[in-house]
Structure formats: structure tokens, C-alpha cells
Amino acid sequence: xxxxxxxxxxxxxxxxxxxxxxxxxxxxxxxxxxxxxxxxxxxxxxxxxxxxxxxxxxxxxxxxxxxxxxxxxxxxxxxxxxxxxxxxxxxxxxxxxxxxxxxxxxxxxxxxxxxxxxxxxxxxxxxxxxxxxxxxxxxxxxxxxxxxxxxxxxxxxxxxxxxxxxxxxxxxxxxxxxxxxxxxxxxxxxxx
Amino acid sequence: xxxxxxxxxxxxxxxxxxxxxxxxxxxxxxxxxxxxxxxxxxxxxxxxxxxxxxxxxxxxxxxxxxxxxxxxxxxxxxxxxxxxxxxxxxxxxxxxxxxxxxxxxxxxxxxxxxxxxxxxxxxxxxxxxxxxxxxxxxxxxxxxxxxxxxxxxxxxxxxxxxxxxxxxxxxxxxxxxxxxxxxxxxxxxxxxxxxxxxxxxxxxxxxxxxxxxxxxxxxxxxxxxxxxxxxxxxxxxxxxxxxxxxxx
Numbered sequence: 426x427x428x429x430x431x432x433x434x435x436x437x438x439x440x441x442x443x444x445x446x447x448x449x450x451x452x453x454x455x456x457x458x459x460x461x462x463x464x465x466x467x468x469x470x471x472x473x474x475x476x477x478x479x480x481x482x483x484x485x486x487x488x489x490x491x492x493x494x495x496x497x498x499x500x501x502x503x504x505x506x507x508x509x510x511x512x513x514x515x516x517x518x519x520x521x522x523x524x525x526x527x528x529x530x531x532x533x534x535x536x537x538x539x540x541x542x543x544x545x546x547x548x549x550x551x552x553x554x555x556x557x558x559x560x561x562x563x564x565x566x567x568x569x570x571x572x573x574x575x576x577x578x579x580x581x582x583x584x585x586x587x588x589x590x591x592x593x594x595x596x597x598x599x600x601x602x603x604x605x606x607x608x609x610x611x612x613x614x615x616x617x
Numbered sequence: 618x619x620x621x622x623x624x625x626x627x628x629x630x631x632x633x634x635x636x637x638x639x640x641x642x643x644x645x646x647x648x649x650x651x652x653x654x655x656x657x658x659x660x661x662x663x664x665x666x667x668x669x670x671x672x673x674x675x676x677x678x679x680x681x682x683x684x685x686x687x688x689x690x691x692x693x694x695x696x697x698x699x700x701x702x703x704x705x706x707x708x709x710x711x712x713x714x715x716x717x718x719x720x721x722x723x724x725x726x727x728x729x730x731x732x733x734x735x736x737x738x739x740x741x742x743x744x745x746x747x748x749x750x751x752x753x754x755x756x757x758x759x760x761x762x763x764x765x766x767x768x769x770x771x772x773x774x775x776x777x778x779x780x781x782x783x784x785x786x787x788x789x790x791x792x793x794x795x796x797x798x799x800x801x802x803x804x805x806x807x808x809x810x811x812x813x814x815x816x817x818x819x820x821x822x823x824x825x826x827x828x829x830x831x832x833x834x835x836x837x838x839x840x841x842x843x844x845x846x847x848x849x850x851x852x853x854x855x856x857x858x859x860x861x862x863x864x865x
Contacts, residue, residue, distance in 0.1 A: 492765070496762050501780075
């Protein structure tokens with residue numbers, strides 16, 4: 426999948442410069458960079474939630490996205506939140522969330538809510554998986570569970586995965602192609 | 618638990634007792650005793666007049682309520698979601714809010730005629746601005762982050778409304794319904810008093826001309842009872858269900 430933007434500005438401030446990005450099936454791309462460098466904006470552009478300065482939206486494929494905040498629907502139970510995207514297919518139990526199906530989001534810890542958000546992103550059976558800091562607020566055991574899911578999806582080889590992380594170890598564990606977003610306006614560099 | 622049930626009952630009995638004592642002390646035709654009101658109630662009920670007039674008023678309330686809620690909700694959602702529309706129509710809304718109910722009623726009777734359509738339109742026009750403002754606030758409070766979720770999961774149209782928008786709007790809608798009901802039935806009485814030949818408002822006007830205060834109280838209290846029943850058995854349970862996920 427080829428992704429290309431000329432620039433992205435908010436008002437007078439140009440946040441992102443020209444960016445060309447190729448996302449390949451069966452690979453994980455890890456996007457790194459300082460806070461405020463535009464990583465989330467780039468993910469939102471890829472996810473069609475924003476348009477670039479030329480007014481273009483990117484992919485039209487089915488996207489599964491885990492946002493930086495869980496963004497669960499508070500009036501729906503955990504299971505209903507997932508089923509809104511697609512069938513559960515054992516996702517809850519595989520992410521250590523047994524017994525939470527009928528709880529409301531307010532009854533979950535942040536770590537649990539983030540895992541539900543991750544499950545929801547997978548439930549949509551995406552053609553492109555976008556994860557904004559998937560390991561944030563998770564304990565070691567949960568990080569391992571989420572990481573195993575990402576690796577399984579990568580190894581299935583049918584979808585590209587792009588994620589934001591601040592941790593090089595996470596990127597390394599996923600055998601990810603690392604890209605650094607830096608500069609003003611930000612541009613992509615290959616990571617070391 | 619018992620305290621919560623018994624206290625309002627005791628309070629109501631206390632109010633009625635106070636009324637009875639005052640009526641007994643004053644011995645005036647301007648303050649009928651509760652027993653006199655009950656006797657008039659029985660007489661109006663057995664003659665069928667009470668059910669007929671209360672029924673007519675109830676139908677007018679329902680008609681005006683449906684019109685006001687439909688147009689008010691559409692208008693409020695449009696203004697809440699579209700800044701340009703809001704900028705343009707906000708002065709209209711402020712103007713409409715401040716037009717006295719009586720003026721709207723008179724104009725509707727003059728323009729449309731002394732008929733049912735004019736009566737219901739006049740009531741609805743009085744309520745639409747209030748509903749629109751309440752729903753506009755609800756639409757403004759919609760969480761944009763959840764809009765993103767809806768877009769990612771390709772929910773649009775009815776699906777988006779049902780799963781994403783309605784649950785956020787529901788408390789505002791409940792408030793609009795409660796306030797609407799309270800306002801509409803009072804305006805219906807004025808409409809009936811001014812230009813209809815039946816309904817609770819007409820009966821109150823007739824009783825006023827005859828200085829029959831007991832009958833005024835019978836008709837007013839009967840309709841207040843109906844509104845209280847709707848509030849207790851329809852609006853409150855709905856609100857409770859709508860707020861269940863908040864754990865409140």
C-alpha cells in the first residue's frame with residue numbers, strides 16, 4: 426500500500442512535510458519520534474480521519490485502528506463494543522479479558538480498556554491495522570499478549586501493520602521496520 | 618425506603634388537610650373545600666364530561682408534542698452540528714424564544730383560522746425553540762473522538778445515529794420531553810380558552826364565568842394527575858434506563 430502526502434498544516438503551522446510511505450503485507454512498521462512530532466497526525470491521515478493540505482484522503486480499505494485513548498462507547502458493554510466492529514472470535518479471552526464481556530468501560534482499568542480497544546481493532550478483520558501506542562499503560566503480561574497478537578497477524582502475512590511506539594525494544598521484538606518522524610515540519614527517516 | 622414512600626404521601630395529606638382547614642375557616646365561595654371538589658369530580662365523571670374534555674385536551678397535547686419534538690429535534694441537531702447554520706439561525710431562535718405564547722396563538726388563529734390545526738400549530742410553535750435549544754446543547758456536547766470511531770468502523774446513517782449519537786443525546790432528549798410536556802399542556806389550556814369550544818381550557822373558562830371554582834380545580838387537577846402519571850411511569854423509567862451505564 427502506497428501512502429503519500431504533500432504536507433499537513435493546522436492553521437498556519439505546518440506539522441508534516443512531504444511523506445511517502447510504503448506499507449507491505451506481512452510487515453510491521455514502527456513509527457517513532459518525539460512527543461508532538463506528528464506521529465498521531467500521520468496515523469490519522471493514513472486512517473482517513475484527516476485530509477492533507479491538498480484535501481486528499483488516503484486508503485479506502487477496511488481499517489482496524491486502536492486510538493491513543495481507548496475511545497470505547499461508554500454505554501455499551503465490553504462485548505457490545507467489540508461486536509460493533511465485528512465478531513469476538515475469542516479475542517477477549519486471548520487478551521486476558523475473561524469475565525469482562527458484560528462490564529461497562531467505566532468498570533475497567535485503563536490497561537483493560539486499552540486491551541478491549543485492541544481487540545476491537547482486530548475484530549473488524551482489517552485490511553490495514555493501525556495501532557497508536559498499543560503497549561501504553563499495559564503491564565508486562567498484557568504487553569506480551571498484545572505483542573503475540575501483532576506477531577500472529579504479521580506472520581499471517583495478509584495485512585500491513587503500522588504502529589506508534591516510544592520503545593525501541595517493542596519495535597525490535599516485532600521485527601518492525603522502524604521509521605523516525607522528526608524535523609519541523611516533520612519528515613520520515615529510516616530508523617537505525 | 619419506607620421514608621421515601623411515606624414522606625411524600627404524608628406531605629400530600631398535610632397539604633390537603635391545610636386546604637380543608639383554610640376552606641372551613643374562610644367559608645368562602647372562592648376557596649371550595651376538598652369535599653366539594655371531590656363531589657364535583659364525581660358528578661363530572663359520571664356525566665362523561667370530564668373524560669371527554671380531558672381526552673380532547675390530551676389529544677391536542679399529544680399532537681403538539683409530536684410536532685414540537687420532531688421539528689425541534691431536527692432544528693436543534695442541525696444547529697448543534699453546523700456552525701454556519703447556527704450563526705445564521707441563532708437570532709431567529711432568540712426571537713422565537715421571546716415571542717409571548719399569547720401572541721403566537723393569536724396570530725395562528727388569525728392566519729389559519731379558529732380551528733384544530735391552528736390550535737395545535739400554535740402550541741407546537743411555542744415549544745419548538747425550547748426543544749431546539751436543548752437538543753442543540755446535546756449536539757454540541759457530542760464527543761468528536763467517538764465520531765472518529767464511527768468513521769473507522771464505517772458506521773453511518775441510521776447505524777451511526779443508533780449506536781453513537783442517540784445514547785449521547787438521550788439525556789438531553791429526556792429533558793426536552795419533560796420540559797415539553799410541562800409547557801405544552803399549559804399552553805394548550807390557553808389555546809382552548811381563547812379559541813376552542815371543548816377541552817380543559819374551555820371548561821376552565823366556562824367555570825370562571827360561572828364562578829365555579831370547584832369545577833376549575835377538578836379539571837386542572839385531573840390533567841395535572843395525567844401529566845404526573847406520564848412523568849412517573851414513562852419519563853422517569855426511561856431516564857433511569859438511559860443513565861444505567863453511568864452507574865448513577
